[in-house]
Structures are given as C-alpha cells and as structure tokens.
Amino acid sequence: MNLLDKFHNWRRKLRWNKQYRRGRWDNLRKPIEAGRYTTIIEFIKSYGKLKPSILDLGAGEGVLNEYLSPKDYSYFLGVDFSSVSIEKAKTRNFVKAEFLTADIHTYSPHQKFDVIIFNEAFYYVHESEKQNVLDRMLSHLADNGILIVSIYREGIGCWEYFDKLKQLNFKTVKTNEEKTYWKIGVYKV
Ligand SMILES: C[S@@+](CC[C@H](N)C(=O)[O-])C[C@H]1O[C@@H](n2cnc3c(N)ncnc32)[C@H](O)[C@@H]1O
Incomplete structure (x- = not known):
C-alpha cells in the first residue's frame, strides 16, 4: 500500500472503533446472522481435524x-x-481463546493453525495486498489444515483469489431477506 x-x-x-464503541455491530448477534456462524462451525467440524487450533481473522467482538x-x-x-472490538471480546473470557489487536495487512501469525478463517x-483487505495476505496466511496453515472464507453477497473481486486452492465445499447461506445472504467456502492447499 x-x-x-x-x-x-x-x-x-x-x-470501526467508533462503530464498535457505539454498538453499531451488535446486530451481528441477530438471528438472521446465525446461519453464517453455524455454517462456518459445520465446516470446521466436517473438514477440520479433531479439536483444531483456529485463527479467526477480522474476529470483531468474538x-x-x-x-x-x-x-x-x-x-x-x-x-x-479494532482495539475496541478486541477489548470487548476479551471481557467475555472465552475458554482457550485469546484475542489480539493487529492489522491483517501486516499481521504474521506466531504459529501454524489447523483452521484459518476470513x-x-x-473484502476489507486492500486490493494490492489481497494475494500477499492470503499467501502469508496460507503459509501458516498446518498440514491438512483448512481455510474457511465467508463473504457477504457476491464477493466481487474476492473469490478468484481462492481459485487455485482445492475447494472442499461451498454454500450459499440464504435468509428470508432476498438481499441478505453469504457465500462460504472451505479449502485446502
Ligand atoms: C463485518 S465485521 C465481522 C466481524 C466478525 N468476523 C463476525 O463475523 O462476527 C468485519 C471485521 O473486520 C475487521 N477488519 C477490517 N479490516 C481489517 C484489517 N485490515 N485488519 C484486521 N481486521 C480488520 C473489522 O474491524 C471488523 O471487526
């Protein structure tokens, strides 16, 4: 950049910090969003190893x-x-979980993970950095690890970055609102 x-x-x-402080993203807890989270978890359980280590990029409030x-x-x-979202996540004291403030553009994981999730x-990663960021994260994927990607609606300019990977599953999570849906893919290298 x-x-x-x-x-x-x-x-x-x-x-983002301002929005998290004002509770703008509390709506991620609404039932309409549930299918996205449960599909990600279904993919972890179906394609990940038993009890994997998980890296969640852009984790928000957890x-x-x-x-x-x-x-x-x-x-x-x-x-x-967003340090505000990370501080909120930390207060939840999720078991075996840690939260870190870092920018995906420059963040380099300190270990390998069995599951990496975007x-x-x-789509927030700058166009000029998308390939670099993806390559850096993939280099921290453990043997037989999986990458899960969730993108709101069509994800124009995003999905082509995952074409070179082996796709294990791909689902469109629909809701009762026509314009609210997510596409979620699970990949291995
Ligand atoms: C729509 S929210 C999703 C939050 C969370 N993944 C969820 O689904 O509950 C997008 C998140 O990406 C984070 N984000 C955007 N750009 C980022 C970047 N360059 N580095 C790290 N996080 C980023 C935002 O702060 C925000 O928390």
Missing part, C-alpha cells in the same frame, strides 16, 4: 465464539485491527 492507502486504512480503523463449543477446539486466536474480512 502507498502512503495514501495506509492513511485511508488508518481512518477506516478509527471508524461472536463466532458464542456459537463455538470449547470442546470443539484446542486453541482459538481472534485477530482484529470471516467477513477478506
């Missing part, structure tokens, strides 16, 4: 953890560049 892109990214981070049973994983790390986060 050039200097101007970095500046815009910093501004976006401040905006809403995924509200659906995830601690018996289904060995370690969970949620990463988000949960409504990949």
Whole structure:
C-alpha cells in the first residue's frame, strides 16, 4: 500500500472503533446472522481435524465464539485491527481463546493453525495486498489444515483469489431477506 492507502486504512480503523464503541455491530448477534456462524462451525467440524487450533481473522467482538463449543477446539486466536472490538471480546473470557489487536495487512501469525478463517474480512483487505495476505496466511496453515472464507453477497473481486486452492465445499447461506445472504467456502492447499 502507498502512503495514501495506509492513511485511508488508518481512518477506516478509527471508524470501526467508533462503530464498535457505539454498538453499531451488535446486530451481528441477530438471528438472521446465525446461519453464517453455524455454517462456518459445520465446516470446521466436517473438514477440520479433531479439536483444531483456529485463527479467526477480522474476529470483531468474538461472536463466532458464542456459537463455538470449547470442546470443539484446542486453541482459538481472534485477530482484529479494532482495539475496541478486541477489548470487548476479551471481557467475555472465552475458554482457550485469546484475542489480539493487529492489522491483517501486516499481521504474521506466531504459529501454524489447523483452521484459518476470513470471516467477513477478506473484502476489507486492500486490493494490492489481497494475494500477499492470503499467501502469508496460507503459509501458516498446518498440514491438512483448512481455510474457511465467508463473504457477504457476491464477493466481487474476492473469490478468484481462492481459485487455485482445492475447494472442499461451498454454500450459499440464504435468509428470508432476498438481499441478505453469504457465500462460504472451505479449502485446502
Ligand atoms: C463485518 S465485521 C465481522 C466481524 C466478525 N468476523 C463476525 O463475523 O462476527 C468485519 C471485521 O473486520 C475487521 N477488519 C477490517 N479490516 C481489517 C484489517 N485490515 N485488519 C484486521 N481486521 C480488520 C473489522 O474491524 C471488523 O471487526
């Protein structure tokens, strides 16, 4: 990213912090969103190893953890560049889970993970960095690890980055609102 892109990214981070402080993202807990989280968990259970370590990129307040049973994983790390969302997630004291404030553009995991998730986060990665970020995260995928990607609606300009991977499953999670749906894919290298 050039200097101007970095500046815009910093501004976006401040905006996310403001929105999380105001409770703007509380709506992620509404029942209409549930199918997205439960599909991600179904993919973890169906294609991941038993009790995997999980890296959730763009984890926000840790809403995924509200659906995830601690018996289904060995370690969970949620990463988000919004310090406000991460502090909120930390207060929940989710079992075997840690939360870290970091920007996906530069974040490099300290270990390998069995499951890596871009949960409504990949489209926020700057166009010029999408391939770099994906390659960096894939290099931290453990042997037989899986990558799960959830994208709201069509994900134009995003899905082609995953074409080179082996697709294990792909679902469209629909709701009773025509324009509210997510596409969720699960991949291995
Ligand atoms: C729509 S929210 C989804 C939150 C969470 N994954 C969920 O589904 O409950 C998108 C999240 O991506 C985070 N995000 C956006 N750009 C990011 C970046 N460059 N690095 C880390 N997190 C980012 C935002 O702060 C926000 O928490």
